[in-house]
Every structure is written in structure tokens, then in C-alpha cells.
Amino acid sequence: MKGQAIDRFAATLPAETRASVYQSTKATHEKRTRLLFDQFADPDRLRALAGEIKQHAIENLDTYLPQAEARLRANGAQVHWAGTAEAACAHVLRIMRDRGATKMVKAKTMVSEEIELADYLGRHGIEALETDLGEFIIQIDHDHPSHIVRPIIHKNRREIATSFEREGLGAYNDDPATITRRARHHLRHKYLAADVGLTGANFLSAESGRIALVTNEGNSRFSVAATRCHIVLVGIEKIVPRDRDLGLLLNLLGRSATAQDLTVYTEFISGPRDPAQPDGPEEMHVIFVDNGRTEVLAGECREILRCIRCGACLNVCPIYRQASGHAYRSVYPGPVGAVLSPLLLKENFPQKADLPKASSLCGACHEVCPVNIPIPDLLLRLRARAKEENVPSPGTPPMGPWALLASQPTAWRAALVAGRALNVLPTRLIPVPALQAWTASRELPGWRGGEFRRWLKARRRPAPPAR
Amino acid sequence: MTDDRESILSRVRGALAPLHERAPLPAYDSEIAVLRSLLAGRDLAELLAERMRRVNGLALTSPAAVVAHLRAGGHRHGYCDPALWPELAPHFADGFTVETRFDRTRVDEYAFGITRAAGAIAESGTIILKDRTTSSRLGALAPWVHIAVVSRADIFGDVTQAVAALGEDRNVVWCTGPSKTADVEGILIEGVHGPGEQIALIVP
Numbered sequence: 001m002k003g004q005a006i007d008r009f010a011a012t013l014p015a016e017t018r019a020s021v022y023q024s025t026k027a028t029h030e031k032r033t034r035l036l037f038d039q040f041a042d043p044d045r046l047r048a049l050a051g052e053i054k055q056h057a058i059e060n061l062d063t064y065l066p067q068a069e070a071r072l073r074a075n076g077a078q079v080h081w082a083g084t085a086e087a088a089c090a091h092v093l094r095i096m097r098d099r100g101a102t103k104m105v106k107a108k109t110m111v112s113e114e115i116e117l118a119d120y121l122g123r124h125g126i127e128a129l130e131t132d133l134g135e136f137i138i139q140i141d142h143d144h145p146s147h148i149v150r151p152i153i154h155k156n157r158r159e160i161a162t163s164f165e166r167e168g169l170g171a172y173n174d175d176p177a178t179i180t181r182r183a184r185h186h187l188r189h190k191y192l193a194a195d196v197g198l199t200g201a202n203f204l205s206a207e208s209g210r211i212a213l214v215t216n217e218g219n220s221r222f223s224v225a226a227t228r229c230h231i232v233l234v235g236i237e238k239i240v241p242r243d244r245d246l247g248l249l250l251n252l253l254g255r256s257a258t259a260q261d262l263t264v265y266t267e268f269i270s271g272p273r274d275p276a277q278p279d280g281p282e283e284m285h286v287i288f289v290d291n292g293r294t295e296v297l298a299g300e301c302r303e304i305l306r307c308i309r310c311g312a313c314l315n316v317c318p319i320y321r322q323a324s325g326h327a328y329r330s331v332y333p334g335p336v337g338a339v340l341s342p343l344l345l346k347e348n349f350p351q352k353a354d355l356p357k358a359s360s361l362c363g364a365c366h367e368v369c370p371v372n373i374p375i376p377d378l379l380l381r382l383r384a385r386a387k388e389e390n391v392p393s394p395g396t397p398p399m400g401p402w403a404l405l406a407s408q409p410t411a412w413r414a415a416l417v418a419g420r421a422l423n424v425l426p427t428r429l430i431p432v433p434a435l436q437a438w439t440a441s442r443e444l445p446g447w448r449g450g451e452f453r454r455w456l457k458a459r460r461r462p463a464p465p466a467r
Numbered sequence: 468m469t470d471d472r473e474s475i476l477s478r479v480r481g482a483l484a485p486l487h488e489r490a491p492l493p494a495y496d497s498e499i500a501v502l503r504s505l506l507a508g509r510d511l512a513e514l515l516a517e518r519m520r521r522v523n524g525l526a527l528t529s530p531a532a533v534v535a536h537l538r539a540g541g542h543r544h545g546y547c548d549p550a551l552w553p554e555l556a557p558h559f560a561d562g563f564t565v566e567t568r569f570d571r572t573r574v575d576e577y578a579f580g581i582t583r584a585a586g587a588i589a590e591s592g593t594i595i596l597k598d599r600t601t602s603s604r605l606g607a608l609a610p611w612v613h614i615a616v617v618s619r620a621d622i623f624g625d626v627t628q629a630v631a632a633l634g635e636d637r638n639v640v641w642c643t644g645p646s647k648t649a650d651v652e653g654i655l656i657e658g659v660h661g662p663g664e665q666i667a668l669i670v671p
Contacts, residue, residue: 020652024653027653039502040500045499046499046500049493049495049499052490052491052492052493053492053493055490056489056490056491056492056493059483059486059489059490060483060489061479061483062476062479062480062483065475065476065479066476075637076637080470081470081471081472081475082471083471083474083475084471087471131660132650133648133650133651133659134648134650137650150649150650150653151650152650152651156652157651157652160651176651176652176654176656177656179651180648180651180656180658180659181658183659184658184659184660185575187660188574188575188609188660189574191660192571192574208633210633216646216647216648216649216659217646217647217648217659217660217661218608218646218659218660218661218662219659219660221604221608221640221660221661222608222609222660222661224604224638225604225605225608225609226571226605236475236479241492243630243631243633244497244627244630244631246630247497247500247626247627247629247630247631248495248497248499248500250626250630251500251626252500258649260522260643261522261590261591261592261643262591262593262626262641262643263643264522264642264643264644264645264646264647264661265640265641265642265643265646265661266593266640266641266643267638267639267640267641268633268638268639268640269637269638270637270638271637271638272637273598273604273637273638274598274599274636274637274638276598276599277598277599277601277603277604277638278569278602278603278604279569279571279603279604279605279606280598280604280638288475290471290475290478294475294478294479294481294482295478295482297478297479297482297483298478298481298482302482
């Protein structure tokens with residue numbers, strides 16, 4: 001099949017997967033909307049406010065990052081800065097080697113996927129185990145997440161049961177409760193045997209150095225209850241000015257992501273465990289990760305750095321619902337991914353320049369965004385950039401003939417007359433692939449070319465103003 | 468190994484330098500996110516119980532009710548915060564084994580864990596655990612049933628108040644109902660890594 005890369009991926013999606021992705025994204029979106037509008041008089045005001053706070057935070061990173069760093073240090077945590085994916089991976093490896101550690105449990109970190117940490121550590125003899133049920137299944141299947149909040153939205157219970165059987169986690173059983181029990185039993189011993197717990201961060205408060213971290217399963221809590229060393233990977237855009245801003249954003253995050261008032265486990269971690277506490281890390285490392293974010297900050301799409309990774313834009317997007325997450329070929333799928341993924345590639349932007357075009361610009365993603373990111377505008381800016389950089393755009397209908405017609409009045413008038421032929425000729429015969437694809441399932445309306453010109457000509461000119 | 472602190476900060480400054488003005492921090496009243504109509508005129512302990520039920524949690528008001536619940540569920544072996552145990556012990560008759568030290572090598576043996584909560588949030592049905600008042604992170608997390616002992620006076624109305632009271636503790640956890648997942652076909656299953664039952668024992 002011709003066309004953009006995303007179209008080719010989407011075309012191979014099994015009908016069953018498409019149906020389940022469609023149903024579950026639609027259900028989550030509807031629950032989210034009901035909850036927000038039942039509970040708040042003006043949810044849109046909340047979204048706008050949260051957006052303003054995050055925009056302020058990213059436009060003042062030069063103040064807030066050093067402030068958060070100082071607070072974390074004062075709380076007994078160590079802070080490291082990583083400019084690239086390689087540097088971030090190297091920090092983690094060095095911290096582990098310094099402790100003689102060989103086993104890691106991971107929870108709630110998209111940045112670790114962005115920097116491909118598990119593969120890197122594996123090559124250096126370190127086991128890095130995913131603990132979120134969905135992420136664990138992705139890991140044993142050597143697959144990739146297809147949704148920000150629901151990583152295995154593309155898999156059914158039969159596939160999961162088969163994977164569990166293959167991994168020695170019991171005889172085939174596709175009952176979701178049984179699958180979950182088996183994972184519970186298997187993973188708790190992994191937490192207890194691990195040397196290091198690695199997590200991401202949903203937010204980082206500059207005021208207190210507090211990391212806010214949310215999970216429903218409790219896997220990040222277990223990772224920092226069972227291990228002696230906690231490593232946090234945090235993208236530099238996760239910062240918020242004050243603790244009170246955390247309150248506002250947490251109120252929006254759970255509701256936007258999964259239609260919950262609050263996610264089950266909301267953790268606020270600002271340092272190693274209290275001396276009186278028997279369990280948990282005596283050592284905490286926080287790694288500030290750039291990996292392309294400062295380039296995004298310098299560009300004209302910096303609003304995307306407000307994103308809090310709730311997945312609401314995926315759930316509402318007509319393209320995501322049809323294409324599912326793998327078509328975006330990136331850790332960050334859906335509308336947010338269509339903006340962020342090409343940008344994080346920096347000079348390799350053309351590799352994913354098709355993503356900003358995979359949108360009908362319907363605006364639904366902007367309407368649901370809890371931090372009010374104008375995603376459709378950003379998509380347009382990236383389309384313009386692709387055009388300026390002459391990125392090839394396979395499957396896009398040629399616009400040259402249109403440009404010629406629109407700039408030559410004689411040719412335009414001739415085309416208006418000739419167009420009447422469409423009323424009698426079968427449209428399938430028109431040798432334009434894009435048009436053929438369109439008319440394969442739709443009828444063109446009858447040709448009415450020239451009506452506007454006739455109307456304009458017949459319209460009486462207003463009398464000139466009196467001198 | 469080099470640290471990228473200066474290069475990152477210099478890129479940040481470079482990126483922000485061309486901005487004519489930076490987005491201001493908006494002034495706002497945290498009240499905007501408070502579910503005031505839910506809270507108006509309500510007893511916070513009652514509202515907490517109601518909101519916990521909504522997230523499949525359970526609020527009880529007497530140690531006897533907790534013991535009856537554990538007995539009915541067949542949960543006979545557990546962990547209890549040593550500071551709470553003297554007061555609770557008389558309610559646990561024969562047939563229960565309760566340890567006041569959580570032994571991580573026998574994690575699967577504990578069916579319930581009893582620890583002190585630093586507070587609760589009525590609006591969202593949330594239990595607040597802080598490092599300084601939680602006797603064992605694992606004891607509150609690994610067993611199937613977690614019972615958090617909450618003093619009535621420590622119940623906050625809303626999330627905003629609870630954020631304001633985070634305090635100096637380096638580790639604060641809000642638990643809103645039992646551990647859960649909907650990863651497999653969107654079907655809700657409770658008790659993934661943490662408790663399958665989250666209970667608050669509300670005491671005066």
C-alpha cells in the first residue's frame with residue numbers, strides 16, 4: 001500500500017484489535033467527560049488554569065530546575081543531569097555499579113522507554129523488570145506499549161494467557177483475575193529480591209523537591225517499599241512551581257486519564273526514607289533528563305512540554321481509534337505523540353514527519369486536554385516545517401495542477417465547464433489515486449461548478465457613495 | 468563521568484532568551500477544584516465512609532467490626548504496628564496470629580496489615596500514609612487486607628487541604644481504594660500488587 005508510514009501500519013491492524021481499541025477509548029472518554037462535568041461547574045476553566053501554570057513553569061525552567069535541585073539535595077537526595085538518552089542510561093548504570101547492584105524493578109516511567117534503558121542495562125548484565133501488569137506483559141512479549149495509560153490496549157486475554165503459559169507462570173488460563181493473581185505472586189518476590197527501584201515522576205515541585213507519582217496497581221509503591229535504592233528519571237518539563245499546583249494538577253490527571261477523582265496510589269517523595277522507617281530506600285537519586293526537550297523549548301511548539309501524559313487526547317482521537325498506538329512508532333502515540341515524537345528526533349525529524357499529517361484537525365484533542373495544549377495548531381506548525389524542509393509526502397495528491405488552475409482565470413473557466421463531465425463519467429476512472437481512494441466508498445455530489453461566479457456577476461453593484 | 472548540568476541550563480537559558488515576556492504564574496483560588504457541594508454541611512467521617520465505598524474501600528468505626536470482617540474473610544494471620552497492638556489485642560480472640568514485626572522473607576504469610584494513617588481525605592475517599600507514622604511500608608502494602616487507623620480529627624475535607632498539610636515528611640502516600648488494574652481487556656481487577664481490600668478504622 002502506498003501512502004504515509006502511519007497509513008501502512010494502520011492498514012495492517014487486525015479488525016478485532018481496531019474494534020477493542022475503539023470501544024475502550026470511547027468508553028474512557030465518555031466516563032471522563034461525565035465525571036468532569038458532573039463535579040465541576042466549569043471544567044474548562046480548570047483546564048485553562050492548569051495550562052497557564054504549566055506554561056509558566058516551562059518558560060521559567062532556568063529558575064525552577066536549580067530550585068528543585070537544591071531542595072532535593074537538602075532532603076538528602078542526589079541529583080544528576082543527563083543531556084541525552086545515553087547520558088541518562090550511563091548515570092543509572094554507574095549508580096547501580098557503585099552499589100554492586102544487579103537487579104532493578106521499574107515502575108511508571110515512560111522516560112526509561114524513551115531512552116531504551118532496559119535494553120541498555122541488559123547489555124551490561126543487569127535485569128530491569130517491568131512491574132506494571134501491562135508493561136510486564138509487553139516486556140515478556142518483546143512488544144511495545146500502544147497507549148500511554150493502557151499499554152496493552154491492543155492485546156486480548158487469550159494472547160496474554162498464552163504468554164503467561166510460555167513464561168512458566170502456570171497452565172493456560174485466560175481469566176483476567178487469575179492472570180492478575182499470578183502476576184501478583186510472581187512480581188512481589190521480584191520486588192523483594194531487587195536492589196534498586198526505578199520510577200518516573202508525574203510532577204516535580206520546585207518549592208519542596210517533591211516528586212508526585214501516581215499508579216493504580218501500587219507497583220511504584222512496592223518498588224520503593226522493598227528496595228534500598230530509589231532512582232527517579234524525570235523529564236525536565238515535569239516541574240511545577242509549588243505544592244499547591246500539584247493539588248490542582250492531580251485533580252485533573254486522574255479524572256482525565258481514567259475517570260477517577262484520584263489515582264489509587266498518589267505518592268509524594270522528596271528524599272530517602274525517614275530514619276525511623278524500616279522499609280524503603282536509604283539512597284535516592286534523581287536524574288533530570290533533557291534528551292531533546294531543550295530543543296523543543298527553543299522551538300515554536302514548546303506548548304507540548306505542558307503535557308501531563310494522561311492519554312485523554314488518544315482516547316478521543318478519531319485517528320488513534322482507527323490506527324491504534326503502534327502506527328505512531330514511538331513511545332508517545334496519539335495526538336500528543338504526533339507532535340512530541342517528531343520533535344524529540346531533532347535533526348531526524350523527517351523520519352516521523354508523517355505523524356502531524358495523521359489528523360483531521362477536528363480539535364477534539366485540544367478540547368479534552370487537561371493542560372489546554374492547542375495540539376491542532378502545533379500539528380499545523382509541524383506540517384509547515386515538513387514542507388519547508390522538503391520532506392517527501394507519499395500519498396498526498398499533487399497540488400501542482402490546482403495551483404495552475406487557480407492562478408489562470410482562463411484555465412479556471414475552462415475547468416468549470418469541463419467539470420460537468422463528472423456528472424456523466426464514472427468517477428472511478430479519474431486517474432488520481434487519492435480521489436479513487438475517496439470515491440471507493442463515497443459518491444461525489446453533482447457538479448455545480450461556476451454557480452458562485454454567476455451569482456457574483458448577477459449581483460447588483462452597490463451605488464457608489466455620493467460625492 | 469561528566470554531568471550535563473551546565474550544558475542543559477545553558478540550553479534552557481538560550482531557548483528562553485528570545486521570549487519577549489514569559490508566561491506569568493496565574494493567581495488562583497484553590498477552591499476552584501474543591502467539590503464544595505459534596506462537602507457542604509457533611510460530617511467528614513460519614514462522608515469519608517461514603518466516598519470510600521464509591522472506590523470499593525470500606526470504613527469501619529470499631530475494632531470489633533474489623534475483627535469480624537477479618538474472621539469472615541478467613542484472614543487469620545497478620546501484621547500490626549507495635550504501637551497500636553496493645554489497644555487492639557483484646558479484640559483479637561483465639562484463632563488469630565498477629566506479629567508486630569514484618570518479616571519480608573515470609574511476605575506471603577501475612578493476610579492483613581494494620582498501620583496508623585496520618586489522615587484521610589473525605590472528598591475522594593483517601594487514606595493518607597506518612598513515613599513517620601507508618602510502622603512498615605511493606606506491612607501496609609503487601610498483605611491482602613490493609614487496615615489504616617484514622618483519627619477522626621485527622622480527616623481533611625478535600626484534596627487542597629491535604630496538599631497544604633503534606634508537611635516535612637519525605638514520603639507521603641495517598642491510597643484511594645484497593646490496588647487495581649484494568650489492563651486486561653479493560654476489566655477491573657483488584658489486588659494487583661497492593662491490598663485487594665482497603666479499610667479505614669475511624670477512631671475518636
